[in-house]
Amino acid sequence: xxxxxxxxxxxxxxxxxxxxxxxxxxxxxxxxxxxxxxxxxxxxxxxxxxxxxxxxxxxxxxxxxxxxxxxxxxxxxxxxxxxxxxxxxxxxxxxxxxxxxxxxxxxxxxxxxxxxxxxxxxxxxxxxxxxxxxxxxxxxxxxxxxxxxxxxxxxxxxxx
Numbered sequence: 001x002x003x004x005x006x007x008x009x010x011x012x013x014x015x016x017x018x019x020x021x022x023x024x025x026x027x028x029x030x031x032x033x034x035x036x037x038x039x040x041x042x043x044x045x046x047x048x049x050x051x052x053x054x055x056x057x058x059x060x061x062x063x064x065x066x067x068x069x070x071x072x073x074x075x076x077x078x079x080x081x082x083x084x085x086x087x088x089x090x091x092x093x094x095x096x097x098x099x100x101x102x103x104x105x106x107x108x109x110x111x112x113x114x115x116x117x118x119x120x121x122x123x124x125x126x127x128x129x130x131x132x133x134x135x136x137x138x139x140x141x142x143x144x145x146x147x148x149x150x151x152x153x154x155x156x157x158x159x160x
Contacts, residue, residue: 001142004040006032007048018046026051026068030075037082044142057097058104065099080116088117088141088158092134115157123156 005020007029023029026049033047049072056065080089093111101107113125113134128134132150139145140152 002040002043004036004043004045005047006036006045007050009046009048012046012048020046020048023050026071027075030072030079033079034082037079044138052093053095053097057099057107060099060101060104062099083118085118088115088120090115090134090137092131115153119159120157121159123153125153125156128153 003018005018007020007023009020010018021032023032029047029049033045036045051068052065055061056068083089091112091114095106096111097105098107111131113128115125115137128151130150132147133153134150136147136150136152137154139147140154141158146152
């Protein structure tokens with residue numbers, strides 16, 4: 001299966017089975033994501049936008065973080081426009097840096113989780129027991145063997 005990485009995805013997976021194009025800003029990453037989605041007929045796209053973490057979160061830059069959220073809100077419709085009927089998109093974060101806390105370290109234990117797509121029905125996913133649930137959901141979606149950890153939420157969101 002074709003795999004495309006945008007941002008420091010190859011670093012996150014220790015360079016195993018994926019390469020990626022690093023993007024210095026979120027807007028650069030959004031442009032790369034949009035281009036990849038427009039050119040991919042099928043495959044698996046992993047993207048990491050860096051500024052929420054290293055630029056705003058670790059530096060407690062609330063205004064920058066807010067501007068980043070506004071920019072993301074503007075980019076999402078463009079990023080989702082090329083979706084096909086069988087596509088599943090999962091937005092999440094591996095950790096969080098809340099710029100409003102005194103800490104400049106990873107300060108969130110709860111991360112956002114949003115599944116979207118033409119065949120995704122709105123469903124409250126609640127507080128998951130493990131971040132591995134996202135991986136287990138992707139494994140089930142791709143029809144591969146279950147992973148050793150996590151509980152898939154695919155049946156909660158996917159409409160056949």
